Amino acid sequence: MQGRTRNIYLIPYMLWIVLFVVAPIALIMYYSMFNIDGAWSLENYRRFFTPVYLSMTLRSFWYAILITGFALLIAYPTAYLLTKTEHKQLWLMLIILPSWINLLLKVYAFIGILGFYGPINSFLRIIGIGSRQILFTGFSFIFVAVYIFIPYMILPVFNALEELNPSLVDAARDLGASPWATFRRVIFPLTVSGVKAGCRAVFIPALSLFMITRLIAGNRVITLGTAIEQHFLVTQDWGMGSTIAVFLIIAMGLTMIMTENGKLVK
Amino acid sequence: MKKVMQMFITVVIAALGLMYLTFVLNSQQGYSGGNTLTVYNWGDYIDPELITKFQQETGIKIIYQTFDSNEAMLTKIAQGGTSFDVAIPSDYAISKMKEQGLLIPLDHCKIPNLKYIDPRFLDLPFDENNEYSAPYFWGTLGIIYNPEILEGMEFTSWNDLWDERLRNEILLYDSAREVIGMGLNSLHYSLNDTDIDHLMEAKRKLDALSPNIKAIVGDEVKMLLANEEAAIGVVWSGDASEIIGANDKLDYVIPDEGTNIWFDNIVIPAGAKNVEGAHLFINFMLDPENAAQNTEYVGYSTPNMKALEYLPEEITGDVRFYPGSDITDKFELYENLGKKMTAYYNELFLEFKMHRK
Numbered sequence: 092m093q094g095r096t097r098n099i100y101l102i103p104y105m106l107w108i109v110l111f112v113v114a115p116i117a118l119i120m121y122y123s124m125f126n127i128d129g130a131w132s133l134e135n136y137r138r139f140f141t142p143v144y145l146s147m148t149l150r151s152f153w154y155a156i157l158i159t160g161f162a163l164l165i166a167y168p169t170a171y172l173l174t175k176t177e178h179k180q181l182w183l184m185l186i187i188l189p190s191w192i193n194l195l196l197k198v199y200a201f202i203g204i205l206g207f208y209g210p211i212n213s214f215l216r217i218i219g220i221g222s223r224q225i226l227f228t229g230f231s232f233i234f235v236a237v238y239i240f241i242p243y244m245i246l247p248v249f250n251a252l253e254e255l256n257p258s259l260v261d262a263a264r265d266l267g268a269s270p271w272a273t274f275r276r277v278i279f280p281l282t283v284s285g286v287k288a289g290c291r292a293v294f295i296p297a298l299s300l301f302m303i304t305r306l307i308a309g310n311r312v313i314t315l316g317t318a319i320e321q322h323f324l325v326t327q328d329w330g331m332g333s334t335i336a337v338f339l340i341i342a343m344g345l346t347m348i349m350t351e352n353g354k355l356v357k
Numbered sequence: 358m359k360k361v362m363q364m365f366i367t368v369v370i371a372a373l374g375l376m377y378l379t380f381v382l383n384s385q386q387g388y389s390g391g392n393t394l395t396v397y398n399w400g401d402y403i404d405p406e407l408i409t410k411f412q413q414e415t416g417i418k419i420i421y422q423t424f425d426s427n428e429a430m431l432t433k434i435a436q437g438g439t440s441f442d443v444a445i446p447s448d449y450a451i452s453k454m455k456e457q458g459l460l461i462p463l464d465h466c467k468i469p470n471l472k473y474i475d476p477r478f479l480d481l482p483f484d485e486n487n488e489y490s491a492p493y494f495w496g497t498l499g500i501i502y503n504p505e506i507l508e509g510m511e512f513t514s515w516n517d518l519w520d521e522r523l524r525n526e527i528l529l530y531d532s533a534r535e536v537i538g539m540g541l542n543s544l545h546y547s548l549n550d551t552d553i554d555h556l557m558e559a560k561r562k563l564d565a566l567s568p569n570i571k572a573i574v575g576d577e578v579k580m581l582l583a584n585e586e587a588a589i590g591v592v593w594s595g596d597a598s599e600i601i602g603a604n605d606k607l608d609y610v611i612p613d614e615g616t617n618i619w620f621d622n623i624v625i626p627a628g629a630k631n632v633e634g635a636h637l638f639i640n641f642m643l644d645p646e647n648a649a650q651n652t653e654y655v656g657y658s659t660p661n662m663k664a665l666e667y668l669p670e671e672i673t674g675d676v677r678f679y680p681g682s683d684i685t686d687k688f689e690l691y692e693n694l695g696k697k698m699t700a701y702y703n704e705l706f707l708e709f710k711m712h713r714k
Contacts, residue, residue: 099361127700143708150711202577207586224525226586227572309572310531313711324428325533326703327696 116340123333135334144318148338151314154229155297158236159244162293163286165237166244171278173245174252183249190242198306201235202226205307227309235307236297244289251285252278287350295343315339394634395420397430397444399621404654411641417634434459434626442629443638448620451490452483452693460489461625467636470643473663477682478620482690490622491639494657496594497618497680497688498535499611501601506588515543515612518589523569528581528590531573533699533706534691535617536563539591542614549692560705564712573710582607593619594678598656609677611684618688620660 126134138144169186173179189197203209205226212222225231255278263273279286301316310317315335322332396403400423408419422441424430427450434441435457446454454460465471465487471479474492484490500512510522518527529536538548540559550556571587582590583603592600597609623642625635641647649667652659658678659665665673673679694702 127696143704143711147711202580206581206584208584224571305531305574306577309528309574310710311572313707318707321703321707324426326700328700328703331700 119333119336119340121333122329123337125330127328127330135330138331139334139338144335147313147315147318150312151298151316152342154233154236154300154312154314155294157233158240158297159290159294161233161237162240162244163290166241166248166289167286169241170245170249170252173249183245186245187242190239194239195302197239198235198303201231201238201307205231205234226307227311229308229312232303232308232312235303236300239303240293240297243292247285247288247292248282249285251282251288255281291346291350294346298342299339392416392631392634393418393420394442394631394638395422395440396638397422397424397434397441397626399423399445400425402445402621402655404651406654407642407647407651410647411638414641415634415637417631417637419638431459434628437628440628440630441626442631442635443623444626445493445621445623448481448483448622449691449693451622451624454624454626455484455489456693459627461627461629461632462488463491463625463639464636468640468643470640470645473643473645473648473661475660475662477685478660481620482692483620484622490624491643492660493621493623493642494595494652494655495618495620495660496658496678497611498538498591498593498616499597499609499677500589501582501592501597501607501609502589503582503585503607505606506585512589512610513613515539515614517612518543518569518591519566520569523589525569525571526588527566527569528571528578528587529573530578530591531575533703535591536573536709537702537706538617538691539563540566542612542616545614548617548689549694551694551698556701556705560709563709567709567712579603595655595657598678602656611677611680615687615689618685618690620690621657 123135124131124133126132173182173186176182205211207222207224207226209226211225216222259277259281260273263277264270268276298314299316299319300314301320304310304312304314304317315338319332319335319339322328322335326332394417396408396419398421402423403421408421411417412419422439424433427447430444430446431450431453433439434444434454451460468491471487471491478492478495480486500515500518502510502512504510507523507526510520511517529539534548537556537559540563541548541550541555544555544559544562546552546555546559550559572581574581578590578592579596579600581587582592582600585604585606590600592609594609594611597607601607601609623639625632625639629635642651643661645661645663646667648659648661648664652661652664652668652672659668665679676684
């Protein structure tokens with residue numbers, strides 16, 4: 092009797108997984124097998140290996156790596172300093188706060204901030220550098236993406252640093268390790284799980300970014316996400332859109348596996 | 358388990374109760390069957406006073422819903438979840454809807470005001486004899502520029518955009534048909550060209566334009582140009598009149614080589630519940646005085662010849678938005694190129710967007 096009740100409670104979760112995880116992926120695979128004429132073929136997969144899509148894939152990866160790298164570079168010291176402050180929960184909340192605001196709203200605000208008549212360019216004019224184009228460049232794209240993703244990097248790193256036993260750091264220092272050696276040999280290896288979790292939380296969504304490629308980068312940066320959007324909404328070529336999505340899923344799976352292996356802490 | 362069932366039943370009963378309640382409330386307010394009219398239109402694309410006027414004249418309540426792209430509208434009407442009595446799609450969307458059997462033919466006897474429409478804008482390829490649609494607004498694609506920033510540069514041709522002085526100044530729409538079409542037009546080819554060599558030539562020509570392009574964006578184009586973030590844009594005449602309304606330094610030109618002409622027409626989608634009311638509404642919107650009032654509010658070009666008489670000279674005399682028939686004859690409608698060709702246009706456009714400066 093008990094066992095049966097337990098199975099009944101499982102039903103909602105199973106339904107959820109089947110309907111919202113398994114079925115969509117199966118549908119994407121299914122659609123990717125149809126070419127534009129609606130005929131069954133592997134043409135889309137052949138098309139994916141043409142220079143256009145390959146270079147798009149490379150660029151998407153390159154930008155996602157840059158975004159993840161910069162986010163980590165900023166998030167790690169921030170998280171480290173946070174653990175040293177007195178009211179860490181308050182500071183943490185202040186850093187997380189912007190992620191409560193709608194993404195689109197933040198992106199629109201950046202159009203104003205980075206614009207030719209925006210505050211950044213006014214500042215550059217005042218200090219004599221002179222105004223320059225910031226909006227619609229690769230730089231603005233990475234800048235805004237990093238800003239958006241930073242909270243997702245800080246949180247896991249912060250948690251890992253919090254779990255770190257301070258006496259280990261003290262022991263390293265007592266035994267004569269320099270601050271840099273302490274960081275390299277003790278602190279970083281013990282928090283690498285947090286770093287990996289953060290990288291996963293940033294890299295995967297960064298790979299399929301699409302809206303800010305138009306709004307902030309003015310389509311001067313084209314990622315796989317942009318191509319998917321165009322194929323579904325404009326071309327109505329669901330097959331090709333799905334094929335790109337299949338490759339994104341594979342890429343994400345690989346990322347997961349790569350960051351999963353060799354976990355050092357629980 | 359018992360509890361789960363109880364909850365389930367409660368939810369079902371609550372849902373049925375709410376459905377009954379909305380039905381009762383709607384019928385009390387007179388929102389039922391014969392005397393409501395669901396209008397499906399672009400955002401801010403009708404003078405709200407006309408809705409009030411129509412409700413007073415006919416006693417029909419209007420339920421007004423909006424969409425932001427033809428594709429979104431098509432999907433919603435094809436799904437059929439909500440029934441719309443009147444919709445206002447663009448030309449190519451109308452031919453698609455016709456193909457898919459999503460339109461109800463118009464009864465011309467019930468729309469006598471159709472006689473006021475300029476014959477130039479009737480009986481067009483996307484809807485021959487206006488069997489399914491009546492013109493609402495029309496416009497062109499052209500160049501909008503800021504003479505102040507560009508120090509008196511003048512534009513008469515698409516080819517002027519390739520000028521070296523325009524480094525990093527041009528804004529384009531993120532739309533394959535418009536951008537590839539511009540390339541084709543600049544080479545004096547048809548906007549509906551399907552010759553692969555011509556298309557490749559246009560693509561190469563567009564690649565050469567790359568250094569001059571600041572960004573390829575959507576609706577933000579209006580804000581960016583009005584705020585002088587960029588000096589030139591290739592925009593729809595409707596957007597152009599909005600931008601000029603916000604910043605009157607800007608000027609709009611239709612290039613000599615010709616361009617695209619577009620229409621937004623009123624149709625009755627399949628599944629309409631109040632076909633009678635829909636005809637009343639279409640006739641009401643085509644009434645010259647109402648059309649004139651609507652034109653002043655929306656700022657797009659009206660196809661209603663008689664309405665022009667009610668509009669001030671400064672609007673109707675503006676050849677940028679009301680070009681004569683000698684000029685409109687050179688304009689081309691977008692034809693439905695079929696899925697395969699549309700995909701090819703988009704592939705070229707994607708390659709163009711990826712082209713490095």
